[in-house]
Amino acid sequence: MTTDFDIIVVGGGHAGTEAAAVAARIGLRVALVSFDKNMIGAMSCNPAIGGLGKGHLVREVDAFDGLIGRASDDAAVHYRMLNASKGAAVQGPRIQADRKLFKASIQTQLGSLANLHIIEGEAAALHFLPNAPTRVAGLVLGDDIILTSVAVVLATGTFLGGKLFRGEERLVGGRVGEASAMLLSQQLRGADLPIARLKTGTPPRLDGRTIDWSQLEFQPSDDDDWTMSSMRSRRSVPQLFCAMSRTNAETHDIIRSGLHRSPLFAGDIEGRGPRYCPSIEDKIFRFGDREGHQVFLEPEGLDSHLIYPNGISTSLPTDIQAAMVRSMTGLAQCDIVVPGYAVEYDYIDPRCLDSSLAVRGFEGLYCAGQINGTTGYEEAAAQGLVAGMGAASKILAQPMPPIDRTNSYIAVMIDDLTLQGVTEPYRMLTARAEYRLRLRSDNAGSRLTPMAISAGAVAGERAVAFQERLLQQSALQSRLRETVSADALIKQGIAVKQDAGKMSLFDWLRFPQVSIAQLLALDSESWPLDLLMELEQDGRYAPYLARQDAEINDMAANEQIQLSPLMDYSAISGLSHEMVERLAASRPENLAAASRIRGITPAALAAILVHAKRAKIAVVEAA
């Protein structure tokens, strides 16, 4: 067995697999260490990928040639575009996955990477050489074998000190039926890293054969033929229905009767749960006056009879769970196969990470995924990508691809995490992206694939396809620069104002009643539909983007002003105690980042700026 690598990734979840895969695509020798080979690519919770904000992340990881988009298409039994009635920038593609197919696709994709080695076992400890206690030298496995490397990426999910709760039951583990990473947790806590606890939960799995489907409203898959990955041109898996049920007054009474037996309310769980994805007992406790909450019944796979009831995540005792489920329409006879539970786990305060997800104060140590306080597959995958590229860039002494808040949700998330930290599991929302008008899920490739190619993160197949698309795109763009008069459009039956004059086709697109299909109706040439849609949307919001440009330029100027990671904020006059604490915890890399930290006022920024300039002059004079 080979034991020497460039990068070792711990964890075969969504973060770990993306980290390992991107580093391998860039050409480094990578080991992926995980408890159980067969669980690599497993979906811990609900069998869905994408959604609002999350769909953007999937498309962006796909733009870097990542795994999650393709695996989604390879497994999708149901496609739905959320927010379809709203502006394209907030539309969120979401799929329902067959768990087995998803896992299989991830494993196949990993298998095709020649310099990626999968090693089964427990990561027991980080390996350090005695003379360099902060430089990572590899990993010690549970059976004391040492793997050596220059960098280690920790993507251990909910497994660090994982504890499961269900009613009065307590189990040690990261997922039901799986071990917990206790040894590693102990080492990290010993290493003075800022570690705290969070919790999340999962609903019971239902036996679909015991559900009375005839009583339920169905939700079919979208008719369109969009896909998650631009490398999958069509839907390949048979499509299934989802169905909808609802909690009711009786359900709520049953839940209330069990609240005192819930570990959440008995105070046994110290970690905070996600506000955006609360357990059903939380919902009843906080919004008790609501008559009912919607529950989506989602199939777990083509050849599985398991049903995932989305919306009733719970850690109530098993008997209460059973009664609660049976109180709902269509579920009167329903059997629970695996009861729901809550998991509490260690996470690392992400403010101790830099923008490549490297742990400050160590050399070669990276963290990605739920370990950083996030929740969700997509968030995990995107961080895996960043940490994998971060470690690879460092080893190759190349710059990181220039992602920032104006070009990707990925960077929005990394920036939020590393600057603000978390108080609850972090989930992506479109509201987090102030420049979301330009960050659409349909233009992720145009935004990011060029920099992915420069970083060497894209395999040949996609690189070729992308070059071809670029040619078409610039051809269509020059076509759209041609001008046409209002009169001509009116003759064509397009409702524009007569006095609007003459402008480019692209400029006409800012009027919502003008479609690109109408503008090009008389052309003999035919363009790919997705390209047409992308450029139409570019045109729709162009005036708003132009208005944001000034703001973005201001930010870019402040990004040029680097702040030393060693800056002594307590020595800067005019900063409040609270500001010093926040700045010292997240150590912003430049002035623009500092300005985004909550509570940092413009006056404080001015003080930091003056200090940074003085420090720089001092360095120059000392040299």
Added chain:
Amino acid sequence: MPSADTIFALSSGAPPAAIAIMRISGPSAFDILQDLAGRTPSPRRASVCTLRSPVTQEMLDQALVLVFPGPDTATGEDLVELHLHGGRAVVRAVENAIASFPGARRAEAGEFTRRAFTNGRMDLNEAEGLADLLAAETEWQRRAATKMFGGAFSAAIEAYRQDVLRLSALTEAELDFSDEGDVESQNNILITDGCAELQQKIVQLLASPPAEKLKDGLRIVLAGPPNSGKSTLLNALVGREAAIVSDIAGTTRDMIEVPVSVEGVALLFTDTAGLRDDSADVIERIGIDRSHAAMQQADILLWLGPEGEGPIHPNLIEISAKNDLKESLSKSADAIFVSAQTGAGVSELLHIVAARAKTLLPPPDQFAINARQRVFLDDAATALVACGESEDWLIIAENLRQVRLALDALTGRAHTEDLLDTVFGKFCVGK
């Protein structure tokens, strides 16, 4: 409050004077006092101390000392005030003694206020109000500045900011959660109505009179044909020989501006070249063109020409000048009759002008809005109008974001460095 530097400056007028007030602000303020005075008197009580040079122990002055512990102070830091005898040498000796402490330095222009701002003791509008207060020369300027400095304006803006945040939150819920099955709402109506309401409030605020008028004075323009007595009247009104008076028509060729304060209101009297159509003199013609421009900009126009023949102006006052002479124009009883020669009617005219001026200025219980504030309020109002015109949640959300940016810029939560410099550049050292 961790500040590395302790700053000090003479905060009263230039010596020599009866007393001179030296302020020291920052983490070492009390240490410095301890070394100078040998003790730190109890907070917020005037105490007499002997100040000595920390090096030679030689006596520097007998001073009245006030100690204010942070953070509840003007700057938000520990603050000391030394009331010294106001001789130049005394002040210099004490300054040198303070400057010899490590970490103590002379304050830059506006730095005390800047620290107050940094430490959250005041926002940008309050800081501007303070600058205006220090610069106020008339009673009305003082009242408006007090209003701004006292935070009434900032409180209004903060209320708007809360409104926008609430509207943004509703919009974001619509964008991020409505399709996940758990938001039930009539948000569209709430948002449209909310935007319209907020826009109304801001438009109302925008209708407040401009602060610049209060500061620079209302323009009172004297106009009429040549030799109608404008310059004589001007001199009588301002109480000195500001304009050259002669009997030769066309003597005043350019405009003469004289600032005066009447009944607590700042006025800017402007004498103009006499209006006539037949002048062949190029310079006089230019003067006449300027007169026309001045009349346009006038807040109040004193018309000395034939009754009813003056320009159309909302605040025109008919004047019958040279009332003592036969040649005086006969005007109806609505006109004000004055004789600049005898002084008859002049104080009555001043009173009428001041009364009219007060109707054009912000009433004392309202704030005046300066050009900087106007720009951001305008931006906010425009973006709110755009919210109402769009049906696209995304566009509404983007416009609400613009409103937030504008309001934040207004209170100084977010803005660029040069703006800060402009605002703080207005202070003299020691404030």
